[in-house]
Amino acid sequence: MSQKRVTVYILSGFLGSGKTTLLTKAIDHFTEAGRKPAVIMNEIGEVNLDGQLVANEVPMSELLGGCICCSSRGDLATALNELVTGEQPDLIFIESTGIANPLEIIDEVTDASLIIPVELKAVITVVDAPQLLELNRTSRGKTYRLMKEQIRCANLLLLNKTDLLEEVALQEVDALVRDWNPYASVLFTVFSQIDMRLIEVLEEEGQARNAEQASHAHASHDEGEHDHDHNHDHAHDNDRHHHHSHSHVMAYTHFFERAVDSNAFEELVSKLPQEVYRAKGILSFSDTSSRFLFQYAYREMDFVKITPKGNVPDVAVFIGENFSKDAVRSALLKLESISGMAANS
Numbered sequence: 361m362s363q364k365r366v367t368v369y370i371l372s373g374f375l376g377s378g379k380t381t382l383l384t385k386a387i388d389h390f391t392e393a394g395r396k397p398a399v400i401m402n403e404i405g406e407v408n409l410d411g412q413l414v415a416n417e418v419p420m421s422e423l424l425g426g427c428i429c430c431s432s433r434g435d436l437a438t439a440l441n442e443l444v445t446g447e448q449p450d451l452i453f454i455e456s457t458g459i460a461n462p463l464e465i466i467d468e469v470t471d472a473s474l475i476i477p478v479e480l481k482a483v484i485t486v487v488d489a490p491q492l493l494e495l496n497r498t499s500r501g502k503t504y505r506l507m508k509e510q511i512r513c514a515n516l517l518l519l520n521k522t523d524l525l526e527e528v529a530l531q532e533v534d535a536l537v538r539d540w541n542p543y544a545s546v547l548f549t550v551f552s553q554i555d556m557r558l559i560e561v562l563e564e565e566g567q568a569r570n571a572e573q574a575s576h577a578h579a580s581h582d583e584g585e586h587d588h589d590h591n592h593d594h595a596h597d598n599d600r601h602h603h604h605s606h607s608h609v610m611a612y613t614h615f616f617e618r619a620v621d622s623n624a625f626e627e628l629v630s631k632l633p634q635e636v637y638r639a640k641g642i643l644s645f646s647d648t649s650s651r652f653l654f655q656y657a658y659r660e661m662d663f664v665k666i667t668p669k670g671n672v673p674d675v676a677v678f679i680g681e682n683f684s685k686d687a688v689r690s691a692l693l694k695l696e697s698i699s700g701m702a703a704n705s
């Protein structure tokens with residue numbers, strides 16, 4: 361008799377679009393429904409900050425310091441295998457990094473399903489609607505084209521952060537994504553709030569739709585409309601996968617030695633070069649008693665009180681394109697030194 365397969369969902373979407381916000385809601389929903397979700401969390405930085413938002417009892421596998429869609433190839437299959445055999449979950453959410461191309465992850469999960477009892481049911485892409493709209497109107501660079509690929513691969517599309525857009529802008533971004541992906545269901549969301557039964561429907565609809573859609577996305581991918589730096593020197597040049605590198609994207613992880621002043625930190629973040637488009641961290645401030653989870657996405661800053669799980673240092677990860685890590689590091693060290701002097705005076 362064939363073994364029951366564990367449902368897998370890929371959560372895709374550019375950096376800071378709202379994937380973790382969706383993930384935590386989905387976990388709550390499925391847990392309340394008596395099912396056992398597990399998570400594979402991939403982060404570009406060296407620390408898993410998003411994992412802080414996931415309840416302790418949820419089995420989680422972390423792939424840190426790189427992007428599963430290229431550098432850690434093979435690790436994803438290992439993580440899937442360990443979760444399936446060790447935890448027997450009912451479903452697994454793979455939260456990709458914001459810079460991942462879902463096609464590569466689809467390929468890897470599909471390959472893994474040949475030997476591990478898992479089944480990819482859907483790709484859910486969360487779109488930062490204001491960001492997509494602005495990029496569409498202005499630069500249309502690498503980020504824009506990656507977002508387009510993430511949108512093309514989706515079965516379900518969340519046009520998120522609609523609280524930041526006017527109705528007419530919503531219509532514009534809606535038309536854009538429907539043109540790129542006529543197959544997906546499109547939802548307007550605020551803080552990735554959806555009726556989670558829609559995910560269950562995706563689970564029931566199963567594979568057929570996926571196959572149709574993946575071939576559509578692959579076809580588009582092959583048309584060369586994407587913008588990754590394909591690594592043609594790669595040893596598997598002739599295989600069917602499209603390896604690419606994220607050479608343009610970099611991350612700097614800063615471990616703080618002391619608490620810093622919250623206002624000075626906010627000012628520092630507001631003055632970050634525009635090439636730094638995402639940052640997050642867990643921080644202690646010299647002028648507050650609790651610790652904070654800090655988020656910076658597409659020029660919006662957010663601080664939420666947090667009591668971290670385990671022994672987490674004060675740390676922040678800065679992600680962007682071709683920015684000077686040294687400049688960011690120096691600014692943070694200066695901030696620490698000023699805060700240290702103020703504390704001693």
Ligand SMILES: Nc1nc2c(ncn2[C@@H]2O[C@H](COP(=O)(O)OP(=O)(O)OP(=O)(O)O)[C@@H](O)[C@H]2O)c(=O)[nH]1
Pocket residue numbers: 373374375376377378379380381382410457458520521522523524549550551552638655656657661662
């Ligand atoms: N205004 C607004 N902010 C939102 C919305 N959804 C999420 N955010 C905020 O956007 C920031 C990033 O959200 P996350 O859920 O961490 O995004 P992510 O896609 O997981 O980010 P990465 O893991 O870095 O790729 C957080 O500060 C969220 O609170 C929304 O609908 N509106």
